Amino acid sequence: MSVITRLSITAVLFLLPFQVSAFGLSPSAKDLEINRGSTDIISILVENTSNQAHKYQVDLLEAQIGENVADITFSKIGSDDNILIKTDDIIDVPANDAKYLEITVTADRNSRPGVYVYGAVVSELGELNSGIGIEPALTSLIFITIPGEIDEDVEWIDFSASKSFYTDFSAQFYLTVRNNGEKIVQPTGTIIIESMFGNPVELISLNPNGSRTMSGQIRTYEEAWDSFFAIGYYSAQIEVRSWEGGETYNDEITFFILPIEQISIALVVLVILWLLVRRRKNRL
Secondary structure, three states, X not given: OOOOOEEEEOOOOOOOOEEEOOEEEEOOEEEEEOOOOOEEEEEXXXXXXXXXXXXXXXXXXXXEEOOOOOOEEEEOOOOOOOEEEEOOOEEEEOOOEEEEEEEEEEEOOOOOOEEEEEEEEEEEOOOOOOOOOOOOEEEEEEEEEEOOOOOOOEEEEEEEEXXXXXXXXXXXXXXXXXXXXXXXXXXXXXXXXXXXXOOEEEEEEEOOOOOOEOOOOEEEEEEEEEOOOOOEXXXXXXXXXXXXXXXXXXXXXXXXXXXXXXXXXXXXXXXXXXXXXXXXXXXX
């Protein structure tokens, strides 16, 4: 395996497979809970979308995640790590085909309970891109949890809407959370939209892609409501959990919708129709 001492990336989509060049990885993040003294296997799909067979180099690196969502730095795995993670250095994938990359994870009996993050960096071998000198590479993050006494501290900072008064049929909602603990925060829940009469009009799933907030991070999750028609006062009620079986957060906000442009167009049309009818009556 070639030595990569440090590598930074500026953006990672945590659950969705993404494509660069003529190959892809799926999923772009993988979770594993493993007990001390145990061994397990993680499978990541490497897809070759080109018309030629390709070889891909695999580098397993330790990941350090900063305060910002996209601030991820990779470094060589230290020899004193209590988790042994290994895989094949090279994987061959036929043209227009896919193959699973199997990664073996072994937790030492003395491993400390907590969350460990690694990256499987897969790069295409062969000629370098002309004029660039960089081989295409993709990264899949691996989140390994060793159960035990892991610090859990979630701070629900705010649930809000982008406006209190909307002039169209759409609204945007934001949930901001801070992870002061070590356990990964992965909010899941719903936002219920109710009319001024208390009738539910929409149920929105929060964070359907399962994006994570790592230790020390502040993250804002955004969801949108697009309605065919809406007017008047509405409320948005959120119910969300920090992770499966975690603490529940509830909040409610109100907002007003008055689609001025659509109402103006409707009034103009009505005035024109009224004038046409009046003119016709005068002729008679």
